[in-house]
Amino acid sequence: MIQKDVIIIGGGAAGFFAAINIAEKNPDLKVAILERGKEGLTKVKVSGGGRCNVTHAEFIPSELIQNYPRGQKELRGPFHQFMTGDTIEWFEKRGVPLKIEEDGRMFPVSNSSQTIIDCFLSEADQHGVEVLYNHSVKAIENQGGIFQIETSQCQFLSKKVLIATGSNPKIWQLLENLGHTVSAPVPSLFTFNIEDERLKNIPGVVAQDVEVNVLNSNLCSEGPLLITHWGLSAPSILKLSAFGALEFAKRDYKFQIEINFIKQSFEDSFNTLKVRKQDLAKKTVFKSTQFDLPKRLWHKLVLASSIKEETRWADLNKEQLESLSGQLTQAIFNVNGKSTFKEEFVTAGGVNLKEVNFKTFESKYIKNLYFAGEVLNIDAVTGGFNFQNAWTGAYIAAQNISK
Incomplete structure (x- = not known):
């Protein structure tokens, strides 16, 4: 039986961050991370295409929380304690400067997730955190205020435990055995599978600013739209997939969306097209792209409006103008399934937020049991x-654990 002061279950981003902050604040504590894999920080490694998207340049808590479909209300207070600016400062103090990209995402200046991993491993080492790999947790018991943890290799005793295992059904099961409730996990970040002539053979085309509405729901989003080999992706779709995660799971990922490619009303676009009919009378509609749309997308929408490639503006009738306006502002697509977005598999689901004290990230049911990251129902x-x-x-839990 190995005795520790603090055991952290899960060697990912939250686990390492907590361990380092605990050991730094209270060097007397014996801190160990139990990681089931043969290496840790695997999600950090693949995030942002191997560059590690550390945080986002949003510095107002009330604005930052808008990006969390689940956890919005609960994170408001914590973000007043530790948020983006603190994250930037934490990494810079340890020799890892971050940079802001145009879309607000923040990466290490090195452009490599290895920089973040090396920083964590060296900090953990420096502060005497023991990292134990290939330790899959089999059981967690709370015996009179002492935690007994059984792994695939041995048993541990500890006064304090932090769970940072992400979306791990086995750990959720163990937490349910301890009396917590867990919301069933459903995928949260995914792209939409769509088979449609209008999207065929034009993968890679991006419409810069569109509006997407999910029919028969209150779900809508705006932003860039990327056409892929299997359907649609990019921020406008990913945002919908996150906020609609539970709804889409209920619908078995079969639903309809309406896209406004130019963010104008049907009437305004119709009137603009009528003016173009006069101004561009002798030119072909197919070859004179409008509304700053990508050329290949314009071609598809023109053909979908029953307008032939050789048709000139002057020859358009009212029905064709209306049809083109409809394709531009009210295009309906049938979604049939989803695909994982890159390696960034995120799930909605986890420990019920009502059972956690967000001033400390401690369980309301079990003293000295803490949570951080995606093990909670936050995404x-x-x-x-x-x-x-x-x-x-991880930071707030660490402050409290280290006392």
């Missing part, structure tokens, strides 16, 4: 927000 849109939740929860 975010893409762009560094899931990591910010991990840093914030």
Whole structure:
């Protein structure tokens, strides 16, 4: 039986961040991380295409929380304690400067997630954190205020435990055995599978600013739209997938969306097209792209409006003008299934937020049991927000554990 002061279950972003902050604040504590894999920080490694999207340049808590479909209300207070600016400062103090990209995402200046991993491993080493790999947790018992943890290799005793295992059904099961309730996990960040002539053979085309509405729901979003080999992606779709995660799961990922490619009303676009009919009379509609749309997308929408490639503006009738206006502002697509977005598999689901004290990230049911990161029913849109939740929860839990 190995005795520790603090055991952290899960060697990912939240686990390492918590361990380092605990050991730094209270060097007398014996801190160990139990990681089931043969290496830790695997999600950090693949995040942001291997560059690690550390956080997002949003510095107002009330604005930052808007990016969390689940956890919005609960994170408001914690973000006043530790948020983006604190994250930037934490890494810079340890020799890892971050930079802001145009879309607000923040990465290490090195452009490599290895920089973040090396920083964590060296800090853990420096502060005497023991990292134990290939330790899959089999059981957690609370015996009179002491935690007994059985792994695939041995048993541990500890006064304090922090769970930072992300979306791990086995650990959720163990937490349910301890009396917590867990919301069933459903995928949260995903792209939409759509088979449609209008999207065929034009993968890689991006419409810069569109509006997407999910029919028969209150779900809508705006932003860039990317056409892929299998359907649609990019921020406008990923945001919908996060905020609509539970709804889409209920619908078995079969639903309809309406896209406004130019963010104008049907009437305004119709009137603009009528003016173009006069101004561009002798030119072909197919070849004179309008509304700053990508050329290949314009071609598809023109053909979908029953307008032939050789048709000139002057020859358009009212029906064709209306049809083109409809394709531009009210195009309906049938979604049939989803695909994982890159390696950024995120799930909605986890420990019920009502059972956690968000001033400390401690369980309301079990003293000295803490949580950080995605093990809780908190998830975010893409762009560094899931990591910010991990840093914030881990930091606040660490402050309290180290007392």
